[in-house]
Amino acid sequence: MNNVTDVQTQHELIQAFVKVAPLLGSLTHDDITIGIYDTEKLIINIPGKTFSLNVSPGDPLMEGDIVTNAIRSNTALTAVVPKELFGFPLAARAIPLHDGQGRVIGGVGMGTSLEKANKLFEMAESFSAIVEQTTASIGDISQSVSHLTGRVTDVTSQMKDVSSSAQQIGKISAAVKEISDQSNMLGLNAAIEAARAGEVGRGFSVVADEIRKLATSSKENVEQINGITKNIQELLQRLNHAFSDIHTLTDTQSRAIQEFSSTIQEISAKAEDLAQVAEATLYSTENKTAEN
Numbered sequence: 291m292n293n294v295t296d297v298q299t300q301h302e303l304i305q306a307f308v309k310v311a312p313l314l315g316s317l318t319h320d321d322i323t324i325g326i327y328d329t330e331k332l333i334i335n336i337p338g339k340t341f342s343l344n345v346s347p348g349d350p351l352m353e354g355d356i357v358t359n360a361i362r363s364n365t366a367l368t369a370v371v372p373k374e375l376f377g378f379p380l381a382a383r384a385i386p387l388h389d390g391q392g393r394v395i396g397g398v399g400m401g402t403s404l405e406k407a408n409k410l411f412e413m414a415e416s417f418s419a420i421v422e423q424t425t426a427s428i429g430d431i432s433q434s435v436s437h438l439t440g441r442v443t444d445v446t447s448q449m450k451d452v453s454s455s456a457q458q459i460g461k462i463s464a465a466v467k468e469i470s471d472q473s474n475m476l477g478l479n480a481a482i483e484a485a486r487a488g489e490v491g492r493g494f495s496v497v498a499d500e501i502r503k504l505a506t507s508s509k510e511n512v513e514q515i516n517g518i519t520k521n522i523q524e525l526l527q528r529l530n531h532a533f534s535d536i537h538t539l540t541d542t543q544s545r546a547i548q549e550f551s552s553t554i555q556e557i558s559a560k561a562e563d564l565a566q567v568a569e570a571t572l573y574s575t576e577n578k579t580a581e582n
Contacts (some may be wrong), residue, residue: 292412301395306327309572311336316399321403327357330470337390338403341378357399360384364394378405391474428554432547441446446533453526463515473501 304326311324311334323343324336332349351358360367366387371380384399481499 295377301328301387301389303389304333304396307387314464315339318421323401323407325357325401326396327351327361327399329361329394332397333396338401340405343401356382357384357397360386361394361397378403380404381408381514384462395428395527402489410564414561414567417564418561420560420581421554421561425551425554425558428547432500432544432551435540435544435547439544442537442540446530446537449526449530449533453523453530457523459515459519463512463519473504 306391307326311326314324315322315336315338321338321340323338323341325343325345326333326335330350332345332347332351334347335343335345337343351361356367356369361384366385367383369382371382374378381402381404382399383402384397386394387396387398389395
């Protein structure tokens with residue numbers, strides 16, 4: 291219950307404000323406090339829904355208070371009370387009241403809590419900071435994916451070179467095998483001719499045997515080389531398929547990151563708009579005060 295001091299002795303305009311003051315809070319969604327003063331003291335104070343100025347009817351006008359200044363300067367005033375005083379910013383407005391002859395008989399002050407706007411502004415700033423950090427992280431990831439794509443492309447190219455070299459080895463092995471087969475046939479023919487020559491061809495027979503042994507050894511080595519080369523080519527094919535899948539995956543991730551980055555940029559723009567709206571709401575009263 292709000293205490294009222296000496297209402298019966300006050301001017302009828304002040305009495306009217308005293309009657310209306312308790313109803314003003316229901317006309318707005320803002321959280322407001324109302325104070326009615328004569329030229330010396332507080333007559334009635336209606337606290338806000340969530341805050342109180344810790345004043346009582348009968349308290350004298352305080353030096354520096356906006357209502358005191360409005361009464362003494364006979365001027366409507368506005369100001370922003372910093373959040374350090376009440377824990378949240380407060381928009382204060384005050385007007386002088388006049389009698390029929392224009393003399394100042396008192397004043398009315400209204401304080402509007404800017405706590406919601408302040409919280410909105412802080413949330414918007416925090417959200418903007420988070421979006422900026424996310425954007426930076428997305429940029430780092432995008433660069434990493436691009437670097438990985440480049441490395442995969444380089445390795446794939448090098449694998450193709452190795453595969454080409456393996457194919458060349460296969461061709462060389464085929465040529466060596468052909469020479470080995472021909473040498474073996476040559477050694478066989480030489481051995482036959484040496485046998486026909488009898489004692490005279492015995493030395494030539496030894497050479498023919500060595501040629502056949504060399505041909506056989508060469509053929510065996512070629513078969514080993516072919517087996518190794520085949521294994522290398524099969525491994526390279528599997529690696530090539532694996533890197534091809536990785537390349538496709540990195541391309542897909544790169545496109546997804548680009549789309550996500552675009553979405554983040556849109557969110558960043560909206561967050562910036564929200565911060566600007568919150569800031570404008572929070573400081574509009576202060577700007578009006580500066581204009582006055």
